[in-house]
Amino acid sequence: MSQSSEDGATAKSQRTRQRILDAAAQVLSRKGYAGTRLADVADVAGVQAPAIYYYFGSRDDLVEEVMWAGAHRVRVHVEEVIAALPDDATPLDRILAAVDAHLRYELQISDYTTASVRNAGQVPEHLRVRPAAEEASYSRIWRDLFHAAQDAGQLRADLDINIFRLLLLGSMNWAVEWWNPRTRSLDDLVRQTQDLVRHGAGA
Amino acid sequence: MSQSSEDGATAKSQRTRQRILDAAAQVLSRKGYAGTRLADVADVAGVQAPAIYYYFGSRDDLVEEVMWAGAHRVRVHVEEVIAALPDDATPLDRILAAVDAHLRYELQISDYTTASVRNAGQVPEHLRVRPAAEEASYSRIWRDLFHAAQDAGQLRADLDINIFRLLLLGSMNWAVEWWNPRTRSLDDLVRQTQDLVRHGAGA
């Protein structure tokens, strides 16, 4: 067998692969697609550049996986948070919970999402295919949330939910450019963003 | 004299320089800092790469000027629009006018602003100094607008104007990532964004 009877070896290997992926997410989110050098990724991962090729076919493969993971992970996270809500949560409550989950995940937890969000417009087309599918499915979640709120009559009558949704996601995604934990608490940011939804979109 | 009696030669030279700068803004906004190749810029400008060196000292000089111009131009544009408002315009009216000006300028007129906005986080430190000064001065405009509106009692009492301002600028800046003239009219986008301010921040 290639793996030992236990998965000790495999586990270590998986950990290294993960370390490289994490490093790539970090570098990618700070330097952009073209600025991401394998040597830098290797540095952060504590490894030499050629070692990356043991786990990934090419630089582009690595980048693609980061982009995909970025979209995938927020989606799963937000889905879980919403699913865990009590049944009597109103559609608007769900949106507010999603705002909370999205912001906290993006700003505290994951370089992946930052990387995927910042580079969506810059990576070459062929790397965008798989990530785009994940993003589409994430968009759908938000679209559904807003539709539900609209059907429940919880939103302003003259609100264009498509534009509002995009503006909202934009303001949250942009927060990675300016939010600084030492200047402003994440709690305040979340609260103000939720207020923005309540007042800006609520009936 | 190096210039002719008229400024015919100089004018043509200026035009070429401008063409290169425009091309750089376009490429930079699409490919990012590290992805911007002089050969591509030259292509778009209709010139060979070495010609760029006749007008700019280096690739970085060129990039810096684009970034600076991006911040500078919106600032001047928005300032002019606000200055042209009638004296009896309320502070909130001014904010709405600024929203209109910012969105239209960014989405219709200038690749520069898009370039500067998208690459703010990616260009190396030493290229950020001069552009950053312009950005700071642009921020001040918005800060002042919101302060005035707050003092005039036109904003919700519990609104954090700093966070709101950043969220708003974020949602507008992000629009360059998704707005498509064929899908949605710019007028609608402007109107909805203004509604977002009126309802989201208004008293």
Added chain:
DNA sequence: AAGATTTTCGAATCCTGGTTAGAATGTGAG
């Protein structure tokens, strides 16, 4: 129109960074 000056270009240089090859090291199995 000839000479001077400005502008542009083609070719060569040089450095950076992705990628490959093959050797060295580590690790589990018998």
Added chain:
DNA sequence: CTCACATTCTAACCAGGATTCGAAAATCTT
């Protein structure tokens, strides 16, 4: 302890792309 395999490294290799260097081409001046 030794073999087989997994993992990582060092040392090239090579292409792409910024920059430089004269030489052409365009433009201006007289």
